Amino acid sequence: MAATKSVELKTQVPVQQFALLPKIINGGIAGIIGVTCVFPLDLVKTRLQNQKVGPNGEKMYASMLDCFRKTYKAEGYFGMYRGSAVNILLITPEKAIKLAANDYFRHRLTGPDGKLPVTREMLAGGSAGLCQIVVTTPMELLKIQLQDAGRVAAQLKASGQSTSHLPKISALSVTKELLRTKGILGLYKGTGATMMRDVSFSMVYFPLFANLNKLGPRKSPDSTESVFWWSFVSGMMAGSVSAAAVNPADVVKTRLQLLTKGAGDETYKSIPDAFSKIYRNEGPSAFFKGALCRMIVIAPLFGIAQMVYYFGIAEYMLGMEKTTNKQIVMPLRKEAD
Numbered sequence: 001m002a003a004t005k006s007v008e009l010k011t012q013v014p015v016q017q018f019a020l021l022p023k024i025i026n027g028g029i030a031g032i033i034g035v036t037c038v039f040p041l042d043l044v045k046t047r048l049q050n051q052k053v054g055p056n057g058e059k060m061y062a063s064m065l066d067c068f069r070k071t072y073k074a075e076g077y078f079g080m081y082r083g084s085a086v087n088i089l090l091i092t093p094e095k096a097i098k099l100a101a102n103d104y105f106r107h108r109l110t111g112p113d114g115k116l117p118v119t120r121e122m123l124a125g126g127s128a129g130l131c132q133i134v135v136t137t138p139m140e141l142l143k144i145q146l147q148d149a150g151r152v153a154a155q156l157k158a159s160g161q162s163t164s165h166l167p168k169i170s171a172l173s174v175t176k177e178l179l180r181t182k183g184i185l186g187l188y189k190g191t192g193a194t195m196m197r198d199v200s201f202s203m204v205y206f207p208l209f210a211n212l213n214k215l216g217p218r219k220s221p222d223s224t225e226s227v228f229w230w231s232f233v234s235g236m237m238a239g240s241v242s243a244a245a246v247n248p249a250d251v252v253k254t255r256l257q258l259l260t261k262g263a264g265d266e267t268y269k270s271i272p273d274a275f276s277k278i279y280r281n282e283g284p285s286a287f288f289k290g291a292l293c294r295m296i297v298i299a300p301l302f303g304i305a306q307m308v309y310y311f312g313i314a315e316y317m318l319g320m321e322k323t324t325n326k327q328i329v330m331p332l333r334k335e336a337d
Contacts, residue, residue: 023100025314030305031095035087038301040080042087044068045293046147049254052265053282064293083146086171090139094132099309102128102206121207129202130195137194138187141178141257142171148258174259193253193271201246209238209306225310232307239302240295247294248287251278 035042044067051060061067071079105124110116116124178186216230226234243250252274258265266281268274278286315321 019320020100020104022312022314022318022320023103023309024096025317026309026312027096027099027305028092029313030099030308031091032088033308034095034301034305035084035091037304038297039084039087040068041293041297042143043080043082043147044071045290045297046144046254047071048290048293049251050148050258050265051289064296082149083143083171086142086146087139090135090142094135094139095305097135098128098132098202099305101131102202106206106210118207118211121210122203125202125204125206126199128206129199132202133191133195133198136198137189137191140194140253141187141189141259142174144254144257145174145259146171189259190253190257193249193256193274196271197246197249197253200249201242204245205238205242205302208241209234209302212237213306228307228310231310232303234303235306236299236303240299243295243298244291247291248275250294251287251289 044064047067048061048064053059061070068080075082102124105127106116106121109120109124175187178189182189212234213226213231216226216234219225219227252268252271255266255274255278256268256271266277268277
């Protein structure tokens with residue numbers, strides 16, 4: 001019988017490389033830059049979502065522009081960045097987890113033939129959204145208290161009440177109070193609603209972004225990477241669509257996480273209770289409060305974040321070769337007689 005020997009064939013299978021550390025660093029850098037650029041829009045979004053319509057239809061803020069104008073007049077330039085310190089501090093791990101985890105799950109779920117069906121893309125995105133809530137929930141909770149403090153004070157002033165009893169709010173004071181009264185779990189108030197929003201957002205956003213990004217011009221004829229500006233455009237388009245789709249969940253999350261209530265503000269016991277009371281008291285349109293503003297926030301945030309994520313800043317800092325879409329070619333072998 002002839003001896004069996006290994007014969008190398010010309011057929012080759014590309015094996016995708018995956019380097020986690022630079023992706024985590026790139027995600028953190030992308031988050032810091034993105035949130036710094038769009039934070040004032042996010043503050044306006046929070047205040048628009050939390051405002052209640054008076055008995056005669058009066059509103060504190062008539063529009064997004066009106067909210068900008070009144071906030072700037074009452075609180076100045078730095079008032080537009082209330083809550084930004086904690087958000088910038090925590091957005092680093094949040095975006096690092098979100099972007100890197102999505103890439104990791106996409107890598108693991110890609111079939112041997114190199115294909116990734118839309119259902120698996122959604123699973124990868126949803127898994128990334130689930131991973132990030134460990135950071136997102138306390139970040140959002142603290143941010144919302146700081147962003148909404150001005151609205152509560154203005155509401156009391158408008159009704160002729162004194163605001164002297166209102167404590168000075170800071171991220172540290174809110175954190176200390178929550179830890180003192182409710183322990184570490186106090187920082188995770190609204191986790192269910194945050195999970196509902198972030199998992200559904202990521203399930204829509206990441207597959208949509210990936211497929212839009214494939215349609216753009218390449219860096220070179222033989223490259224699998226889009227040019228940076230197309231990643232920015234794809235991130236904006238996917239972000240705006242995803243933001244609009246999950247806005248009802250974002251409204252419920254924002255209401256549930258609000259600790260300091262203004263005059264006439266409703267109290268909610270759970271996610272179903274919040275949905276029910278908001279629908280009954282304010283109508284279906286309430287679930288889309290701040291939707292346009294949220295789209296305007298999310299679109300540039302994710303456009304900037306995705307573009308920066310692909311710059312390869314971490315690889316440059318670490319002295320590593322950029323590994324995005326880089327492939328190792330592995331020859332197939334078969335046994336021959």
